[in-house]
Amino acid sequence: MPLDIVPSVCPHDCPSTCALEVERLDSSRIGKVRGAAGNSYTAGVICAKVSRYAERQHHPARLGQPLRRVGAKGQGIDAFEPISWDDALDSVAEALIRQTQRYGSETVWPHFYAGTMGLVQRDGIERLRHVMRYSRQHSTICVALADAGWLAGAGVRRGLDSREMAESDLIVVWGGNPVSTQVNAMTHISRARKDRGAKLVVVDPYRTGTAAVADTHLALRPGTDGALVCGMMHVLFKEGLVDRAYMARYTDAPEELAAHVATRTPEWAAAITGLDPQVIIDFARLYGETKRSFIRIGYGFSRSRNGAANLHAVSCLPAVTGAWQYRGGGALYSNGGLYGLDKTLIEGLDVKDRSVRILDQCRIGPILLGDRRDLGDGPPITALFIQNTNPMVVCPDTTKVRAGFARDDLFVCVHEQFMTETAAMADIVLPATTFLEHDDLYVASGHTHIQIARKVVEPFAEARSNHAVLCALAERLGADHPGFRMSEWELIEDMLATSGKPSATEIHAARWLDCALDFETAHFLDGFGHPDGRFRFKPDWAAVGPDHKSMPALPDFAPIIDAADAEHPFRLVAAPARQFLNTSFTETPSSQAREKRPTVLVHPADCDRLGIAEGARVRLGNRLASVVLHARVFDGLQPGVLVVESIWPNNAFEEGLGINALVSADAGPPRGGGVFHDTAVWMRPA
Numbered sequence: 001m002p003l004d005i006v007p008s009v010c011p012h013d014c015p016s017t018c019a020l021e022v023e024r025l026d027s028s029r030i031g032k033v034r035g036a037a038g039n040s041y042t043a044g045v046i047c048a049k050v051s052r053y054a055e056r057q058h059h060p061a062r063l064g065q066p067l068r069r070v071g072a073k074g075q076g077i078d079a080f081e082p083i084s085w086d087d088a089l090d091s092v093a094e095a096l097i098r099q100t101q102r103y104g105s106e107t108v109w110p111h112f113y114a115g116t117m118g119l120v121q122r123d124g125i126e127r128l129r130h131v132m133r134y135s136r137q138h139s140t141i142c143v144a145l146a147d148a149g150w151l152a153g154a155g156v157r158r159g160l161d162s163r164e165m166a167e168s169d170l171i172v173v174w175g176g177n178p179v180s181t182q183v184n185a186m187t188h189i190s191r192a193r194k195d196r197g198a199k200l201v202v203v204d205p206y207r208t209g210t211a212a213v214a215d216t217h218l219a220l221r222p223g224t225d226g227a228l229v230c231g232m233m234h235v236l237f238k239e240g241l242v243d244r245a246y247m248a249r250y251t252d253a254p255e256e257l258a259a260h261v262a263t264r265t266p267e268w269a270a271a272i273t274g275l276d277p278q279v280i281i282d283f284a285r286l287y288g289e290t291k292r293s294f295i296r297i298g299y300g301f302s303r304s305r306n307g308a309a310n311l312h313a314v315s316c317l318p319a320v321t322g323a324w325q326y327r328g329g330g331a332l333y334s335n336g337g338l339y340g341l342d343k344t345l346i347e348g349l350d351v352k353d354r355s356v357r358i359l360d361q362c363r364i365g366p367i368l369l370g371d372r373r374d375l376g377d378g379p380p381i382t383a384l385f386i387q388n389t390n391p392m393v394v395c396p397d398t399t400k401v402r403a404g405f406a407r408d409d410l411f412v413c414v415h416e417q418f419m420t421e422t423a424a425m426a427d428i429v430l431p432a433t434t435f436l437e438h439d440d441l442y443v444a445s446g447h448t449h450i451q452i453a454r455k456v457v458e459p460f461a462e463a464r465s466n467h468a469v470l471c472a473l474a475e476r477l478g479a480d481h482p483g484f485r486m487s488e489w490e491l492i493e494d495m496l497a498t499s500g501k502p503s504a505t506e507i508h509a510a511r512w513l514d515c516a517l518d519f520e521t522a523h524f525l526d527g528f529g530h531p532d533g534r535f536r537f538k539p540d541w542a543a544v545g546p547d548h549k550s551m552p553a554l555p556d557f558a559p560i561i562d563a564a565d566a567e568h569p570f571r572l573v574a575a576p577a578r579q580f581l582n583t584s585f586t587e588t589p590s591s592q593a594r595e596k597r598p599t600v601l602v603h604p605a606d607c608d609r610l611g612i613a614e615g616a617r618v619r620l621g622n623r624l625a626s627v628v629l630h631a632r633v634f635d636g637l638q639p640g641v642l643v644v645e646s647i648w649p650n651n652a653f654e655e656g657l658g659i660n661a662l663v664s665a666d667a668g669p670p671r672g673g674g675v676f677h678d679t680a681v682w683m684r685p686a
């Protein structure tokens with residue numbers, strides 16, 4: 001019998017948003033998953049973990065029934081008993097109503113992130129929030145710092161088309177690791193290298209899989225990118241590698257920038273970054289002499305207290321050399337701002353009230369423990385309704401997060417596919433569909449397509465989609481909004497119609513709609529996103545966010561990081577792991593086997609000094625906590641830098657406390673953002 005191949009879209013939190021082809025074995029089972037060859041970005045390639053998706057989809061531990069906790073928090077599936085959907089939804093609605101009556105609606109926090117990136121299933125929770133006037137969420141866990149840095153300069157969240165790498169002579173991957181985190185970027189990079197001999201430079205504190213295949217790897221100290229950029233600009237101005245005519249026409253303050261970087265010599269930058277001055281000079285010359293230079297800006301290097309400043313600094317480079325004017329020249333951070341979709345109905349924006357309190361997602365620990373800096377004069381959080389995220393593991397300052405979730409007076413409902421550590425803290429757990437079991441529409445930050453996927457197989461057991469659960473809860477809560485009376489498909493249809501796009505049927509039949517802009521617009525030759533059309537070397541940081549006092553006026557090294565000191569001599573980067581996607585896939589045996597165990601990469605000189613052998617148990621600690629893991633001797637980073645690829649569940653660590661126990665819940669300026677790669681620690685043999 002011929003195989004039944006059904007189109008779909010990868011929903012996971014990844015810039016690639018791959019177009020997929022799924023083998024359907026019958027109405028409930030899938031076989032292999034492949035990348036769609038016909039999509040010019042996916043180009044037939046997907047990551048290994050999603051090609052093995054059957055393992056996650058048909059995992060024996062998939063949640064199939066609503067559950068009520070009858071044992072202690074945090075004990076896992078044995079502490080729960082199955083209940084009916086009606087009983088489960090009634091219990092959740094009763095709890096939300098009871099807590100609201102007692103404390104007011106802001107006591108409820110619908111907490112979510114991007115477990116699925118589909119707009120209906122991810123963002124529908126906002127509609128419930130706004131209708132019910134529950135506390136609002138400032139989603140700071142991923143792009144807040146990077147967005148702030150990019151928007152400060154370019155003014156709009158879009159950039160080059162990734163496929164233009166085919167016309168680039170130099171590709172710089174800055175603070176990202178596409179070999180692990182967006183494999184498709186590598187497809188386009190490899191083609192440019194093969195077809196036109198393009199050079200690849202990687203700027204990253206450690207030799208990642210991407211850095212290992214590059215022509216040049218600049219292994220700087222974490223949090224020092226601003227210094228590297230200034231050192232490069234010094235050389236560019238001094239050696240006449242800047243485009244003064246371009247800057248005069250398209251930028252705000254080229255003369256001030258020139259005067260500013262005149263004092264930022266390569267030697268100055270070398271002292272801060274730990275790189276050799278000649279390496280900085282050579283990189284500046286290569287960049288300045290190559291017109292078709294494509295900087296792929298990663299998210300990773302923005303996850304520092306000075307991350308927004310550093311990202312802005314990097315985004316200044318193509319404006320200094322005028323690379324934007326050439327095919328294959330410029331930069332891409334995200335194309336998320338490209339699509340122009342009207343999300344009023346999905347998110348209930350028509351009933352959103354900006355006077356309702358807003359809570360910082362990354363500060364869930366302090367918030368649950370009653371920190372007044374976050375709660376203001378509003379009520380404590382006494383009810384959490386969670387979809388699409390696993391805060392017990394992914395949020396900073398695990399000790400506080402855990403203590404918060406352990407509160408006896410906190411009601412928690414988690415809608416999940418698996419018994420995550422967060423679900424294990426819940427009073428009620430609801431089983432969720434996967435993307436193969438519901439309909440949705442997807443946009444991408446790494447490419448330019450809108451895609452629509454319909455369900456491929458029937459929902460597992462009693463699993464329900466996020467949309468279905470929100471509608472059922474809305475009914476019980478008396479939350480009235482047209483969005484709760486529509487199907488997923490109707491919401492998609494309506495959004496496309498009000499956004500002036502082709503219909504859902506048309507896009508679905510064609511599989512995707514390419515929204516790529518013409519050369520002139522994509523390269524900002526008709527102006528950047530600010531009213532005067534100019535790129536900002538000297539941003540109006542006050543307009544970007546309220547906490548702007550520490551932002552440098554012009555690109556610079558902002559010395560506000562958790563710097564190493566005598567007590568905490570190491571700088572820790574908690575980078576993503578290749579076989580996991582945040583904590584998704586930590587449940588699949590093949591990913592676990594490939595990642596082996598929580599491991600810290602340590603420079604040989606540090607190992608010798610501290611008497612740490614390959615595979616030895618070591619303890620890392622700081623003021624917040626300490627964790628035990630195993631060392632790997634690794635010469636692809638500077639002495640004094642440690643890397644732990646994450647995000648292993650807490651319970652994969654010997655003492656049950658994972659890497660985010662060391663990460664601070666400080667909000668990165670100017671408008672918040674998790675500082676996952678900005679931690680000073682000590683290390684000793686355990």
Ligand SMILES: Nc1nc2c(c(=O)[nH]1)N[C@H]1C(S)=C(S)[C@@H](COP(=O)(O)OP(=O)(O)OC[C@H]3O[C@@H](n4cnc5c(=O)[nH]c(N)nc54)[C@H](O)[C@@H]3O)O[C@H]1N2
Nearest residue numbers: 175176177180181222223298299300301576578580581582
């Ligand atoms: N396999 C896999 N894929 C993923 C994820 C995953 O966990 N695993 N996560 C997904 C998500 S949610 C996101 S947001 C993206 C993120 O994807 P990326 O854009 O790749 O960002 P990060 O993964 O956070 O970090 C990437 C790199 O930044 C480096 N870095 C850290 N600090 C600095 C610094 O100060 N300067 C410089 N130059 N580099 C620094 C790290 O060493 C790391 O190699 O990936 C997505 N894809």
Ligand SMILES: Nc1nc2c(c(=O)[nH]1)N[C@H]1C(S)=C(S)[C@@H](COP(=O)(O)OP(=O)(O)OC[C@H]3O[C@@H](n4cnc5c(=O)[nH]c(N)nc54)[C@H](O)[C@@H]3O)O[C@H]1N2
Nearest residue numbers: 113115116142388389390394415417432574582583584676
């Ligand atoms: N140490 C360290 N910590 C980090 C990072 C790092 O680089 N280092 N990166 C940070 C970043 S960039 C991010 S984005 C966050 C991500 O953190 P999270 O958003 O928590 O990402 P995941 O851990 O993948 O959890 C997503 C959950 O959603 C569930 N899910 C998937 N689809 C659906 C659905 O349709 N419905 C429902 N109800 N649930 C669904 C999955 O089963 C999974 O448990 O982590 C952050 N934490």
Ligand code: SF4
Nearest residue numbers: 010014017018047050
């Ligand atoms: S590369 Fe990213 S979008 Fe593509 S299949 Fe893997 S996780 Fe999904």
Ligand SMILES: [Mo]
Nearest residue numbers: 013141142143
């Ligand atoms: Mo992310």
